[in-house]
Amino acid sequence: xxxxxxxxxxxxxxxxxxxxxxxxxxxxxxxxxxxxxxxxxxxxxxxxxxxxxxxxxxxxxxxxxxxxxxxxxxxxxxxxxxxxxxxxxxxxxxxxxxxxxxxxxxxxxxxxxxxxxxxxxxxxxxxxxxxxxxxxxxxxxxxxxxxxxxxxxxxxxxxxxxxxxxxxxxxxxxxxxxxxxxxxxxxxxxxxxxxxxxxxxxxxxxxxxxxxxx
Numbered sequence: 671x672x673x674x675x676x677x678x679x680x681x682x683x684x685x686x687x688x689x690x691x692x693x694x695x696x697x698x699x700x701x702x703x704x705x706x707x708x709x710x711x712x713x714x715x716x717x718x719x720x721x722x723x724x725x726x727x728x729x730x731x732x733x734x735x736x737x738x739x740x741x742x743x744x745x746x747x748x749x750x751x752x753x754x755x756x757x758x759x760x761x762x763x764x765x766x767x768x769x770x771x772x773x774x775x776x777x778x779x780x781x782x783x784x785x786x787x788x789x790x791x792x793x794x795x796x797x798x799x800x801x802x803x804x805x806x807x808x809x810x811x812x813x814x815x816x817x818x819x820x821x822x823x824x825x826x827x828x829x830x831x832x833x834x835x836x837x838x839x840x841x842x843x844x845x846x847x848x849x850x851x852x853x854x855x856x857x858x859x860x861x862x863x864x865x866x867x868x869x870x871x872x873x874x875x876x877x878x879x880x881x882x883x884x
Contacts, residue, residue: 708732709768711776712739712805712837714761715784716792720864721762723851724783727868727877730771732884735763736850737842739805740835748844754797761803763840773811777804777818782876783867787828793863802830805837812836852881 715721718736726734738746741757751758764776784792786802804819806812815834823830851864871877 707767707769708765709773710807711764711766711773711811712761712807712840713764713776713780714740714759714801714803714805715780715786716760716800716802717795717863718760718762718843718847719850719859720792720867721760721783722849723864723868724779724871724877725762725764725776726849726852726881726883727872727879728766728771728776728779729878729882730767730769731776731882732765732767734765734883735842736847737761737763737840738799739837739840740803740833744839746841748847751799752797754799756799758799758841759801759803760799760843761805761840763842774814774818777815778822779871779876780804781818781822781825782871782874786822786830786832787826789831802832804832804834805840806834807837 713721722734722736725731737760738751738756738758739761740759741751743750743756743758746756746758750756751760766773766776784802788802790796790798790801792800792802804815806815812834819830819832819834851860851868854860855865868877872879
């Protein structure tokens with residue numbers, strides 16, 4: 671048996687790396703979408719496989735992309751981020767239709783989808799790359815994030831340690847990280863960590879049972 675969940679995750683990644691062509695992270699930060707019907711949220715709450723699976727099950731979410739942000743290293747790979755030397759966190763870039771779901775509503779789900787009171791850790795996943803973080807794109811998002819954090823504190827006994835910082839660049843993770851749970855739901859990490867989280871949120875009627883993304 672695996673001694674902890676991180677061992678399972680590392681083994682899964684090794685198998686993926688052996689069985690697939692290695693694809694580097696995007697060399698350019700993702701561009702902002704400027705349509706009247708699409709906005710972007712950038713958040714991190716531990717492993718991006720988990721957060722991606724949660725947010726793609728929300729009506730009004732158009733797409734969810736796993737990647738890295740909040741650090742200083744340009745064009746980081748997953749292996750780079752795992753060294754804990756890049757300053758980056760695992761984050762998700764969420765494109766959503768504000769007519770169907772608001773930024774504030776996304777943040778309400780964010781607080782329920784992870785433990786924002788554990789510093790640099792989510793369950794057995796430990797390190798600064800797993801920190802709780804909200805990266806805002808403008809002053810409006812900053813104010814909404816700060817307000818949401820204050821309101822969410824009432825639901826937690828311990829202080830929330832979530833960072834709220836400006837987004838500088840978002841780097842898309844390698845292709846094998848995208849829609850990871852949907853493509854690997856039978857994998858050990860998915861069964862032990864992600865599936866129970868989804869079931870809990872679905873039972874509370876926070877998310878749908880299947881992806882809502884296009």
